[in-house]
Amino acid sequence: MNSLLMHPGVPLIIASILILIFKGKANILSLGAILVSFVLLILFLPANNLEFIFLDYNFIFFDYSKLSFLFCLVFLLIALLGKIFSIYRDCYKEKALILLYIASSITVIFSGDFITLYIFWEIMAISSSMIIWSSGTKQASKAGIRYLQVHLFGGVILLMGIIGLYMDTGNLQIRHLDLYSWYNWLMLTGFLLNAGAPPFSHWLPDAYPEGSYSSTIFLSAYTTKTSVFILIMTFAGEEILIYFGLYMIMYGIIYALLENDIRKILSYSIVNQVGFMIVGIGIGTELAINGASAHAFSHIIYKGLLLMSAGSVIYMINKRKCTDVGGLYKTMPITATCGIIGALAISAFPLTSGFISKSMILDSSINQNLIYVWVLLLIGSAGVFLHAGIKFPWFVFFHRDKNIITTDPPMYMKLSMITASIICIGIGIFPAILYDILPYATNYVPYTGNHVISQLHLLIFSGLAFFISLKYLERTLTITLDFDWVYRDKGRYINKLVVLMQTLLNNLMLKMSLKNIKGKFLVFENYVMRQATVSVMVTLVLITLTVFLLLNII
Template sequence: MIDTLHPALLFILGAGLLWLLPLAGRRALILLVPAAAFVVITQLEPGSAWHYRMFGFDLALLRVDKLSKAFGYVFTINAFACFLFALHLKTRHEHSAALAYIGASLGAVFAGDLISLYLFWEVMAVTSTFLVLARNTERANGAAFRYVMVHIFGGLCLLAGILLQVQASGSVAFDGFDLRSLPTYLILLGFLVNAAAPPFSAWLSDAYPEATVTGGVIMTAYTTKTAVYTLIRGFAGWEILMVVGCVMAIYGIIYAILENDMRRILAYSIINQVGFMVCGIGIGTAMAISGVVAHAFCHIIYKALLWMSAGSVLYMTGKSKCTDLGGLYKTMPLTMIFGTIGALAISSFPGLSGYTSKPMIIEAGVHEGLYWVWLVLEIASAGVFLHAGIKFPYFVFFAKDNGLRPGEPPRHMLAAMALLAFFCLFLGVYPQPLYAVLPFEVDFHAYTFEHTLNQFQLLMFSALAFFLLLPLLKRTETISIDSDWFYRRGGRLFYGLADKALNGLNSWGDQLFIKRIPGLLARFFEEPGSNVQKHGLRLLAEAAGDESELRQQEERIEHRSRQGAYPVGTWVLLAVVFLTALAVLVIP
């Protein structure tokens, strides 16, 4: 039975069971669920299961192959480390939201069709929002609102694309899309929103740094990497993704260099790193796709380690801006060591995991003769070491000493960082277990003399550039304006214009059609015969230019009306005809 058990089910059931357990039981549960899910994934056999029928289609919640299992492995490994890091939390709601969020991500990865994918996709958006709201600050609430609005937009694009694709093809299959049409472009746009591709990337750097210490660590792994998985599954080989990926790689570097907040630096670094993956998907060869999966695997681990390091600093000092930090190596040496390991891993330093994964993507571009891709990604690689490999640990743990003297974070936080640091080192020295779970067989050797020498030269050049330009790179109290400015300001402008235009039109319609016209009609049909005769007399008098006897004639008409001289039936019939015509015109 375990070979058909859905791993997402364990997380979703755990999210509900969490509310029934005491603190000790909750702490055991959040560690047991990802461990059990990892074991379940190891036992899954290739194929599909959990079939059901909806909208006349045969659907499958569980599709197992090497691609889905590779993402399942790293999702559960990271979940265990993240919940170990968050073991101190006593409230239920944040852990419950995190379990449901991770479960939905696994559901999307193992979904066998577009409808199942969409259902889990939307659950991801909703549950992850609570990890931002859990911080319960004004900034967090605002970021959560913008976060969910952007994901609603992305979800609607995805839904529209799916519906049009089903209508055009009659199939809900989620495999590689060959036909490039409006439906597939809408689906691609929905995926790219979650991948944080510019200009839809600002939600990431806006929301992630405002999440809780533990929520931010958890969020770094799942939304963007699930999007990477879906891009691999549906759009491998689409050349446009090479352009998108290269833009993301450079875009993330520029903003990370400008940024002052340490968690926003790491947030922009996610955009940069996902750019490498999106570019590899665009290349689309077997080596490129295996490189993307390997890089996603390693990225999830070292990025979580970096966010744990930054989260520990925030947890112990209450500060997140580089201008407020510095000198923390004196009292947080273990946190500094673990953070530095993550920083070197993301920089593809030889001996660490990034060195055995990310260069596969660059090498795949060279094999295909895409030298412009190689050049952009090499520049981006140098920039990664500049902003994440050096800038983050330098300004947080060294640089100017601001007199902060916090101790190390709790032991379970250090244990979580030590676990992920071990993975960074292990996969950097011995990557064969990682290569074994990739979707295609890998013929890549990282530790050649030429490759290693070139990488050291690239890293040393970046280090030299950093310290030569250090006076320009010193952080000040600045705020970087990203594309979210347009919907922060533009949203208010749009709301104001819509309020004045649409509500003004609504008010005018209310005055005219609800109050004035019905009143006039009511007065007319009180005495329709006399009203028609008086109006006719008034027109004749105005035409003749003699209104001297008009008032006397109107009084005689009113007197005859009070005596019942005008027949009622004709006017009742006229009123009925009028109301019928009005109903036909107004009611669709």
């Protein structure tokens, strides 16, 4: 059957609308919709492309490939686990928005042309920032605005690239692109911005931890991984991606080491892990692409697990900083165990899902004779254990016992964490489950003596280094400056400049006694005054658009 209703994203959108109409019944509707999507994905895979012609343009909503099947499968899996985890969260709007967010990211990975991709790319940006806002705190509303600004900025750049591509080639089908033309560079920038690449990596640790205890699980899974997917489709094998990825790996480790907020540590490690995938995409061989997609799959599950255990801590004791918690393994044994399994999986311990996927990326660098890349990836692997593998469980569940009286979270939250742990270990023990659905056929063997021993030694001695320098890793009540300082701190000066110009204009208008216009102008002034960063981002967008227009005239 070949109809729009067969698309796996459609049940999610329908459920999302129904939740908003009924103002409730969110759990049953979302779980039902996700199960229907699963059935659609597995049983009724449309053999043909799903196309929709509007205004003489052919929108391709469903372009099936093995890669998109893999990503859709893991997207639905984490959606199911996350929805079970968030059953106790009482906010139907957030749940409806999450379904919209999932549906749009699924449509992005199935879309066959850049316009469809762009539309759902922007829906993703808007719905995810609304998810951040729905946690209801003051920090969340500010962080959500900053998040939206970065993503809309990225969206403008992406759109410019797409328009350029269309004007030059007239073909908007998603395909492998080269980096010989300026518009492809713009598209690469737009995609990388969503992956958390430098210099705009800060949006991720800035915004994700401000979501509610359950919504962060969803936020962590979709935006960066759709970007990984689209980079595999378009820019696989571009050498520049290796450098971006290596920078992200180091950035994630160093910033996470300095961080105090539990979920910010985990967010920095998302940047770090996506860095591994980007390196894999940059290497671009079949093994590397397999490694990047397998790593995306396992990363989504174990990062979800880690954020679930962090979310359980926040749900039970409402504390989010390392300095406020400690010694929780006594009172929350199941949460601690699941958190440790997630931490072992992210550090790629043998018998976990991280090991079987990360080894592929490391081996692909060896096969291509990229010795420096391999050495840096190895340092990165050691650093992952340092900043996420030990640091997160140690400071939350052990370290100084703060004698906090609490228990493990309620049943469904435990159920979801335990299921995710089983998946992490199951894939680690039976890697064939994952290897069979990778984009390229593979007979890769992760469990060789050399692999296991090198990885174990690397990790055990990283752990030793952690405990030796524990005194210097004590958490402090500080934040770490990042690139956003440029517009959050220096932005104040730009804003002052804007205000100064407005005052001058006002005085001018006063002299010319144009009171009517002045009244309208004041409204605008108040709006700009509200957020220093809004004016900066508007200026940036206007400048990029001007550059784009100039390029066209030339």
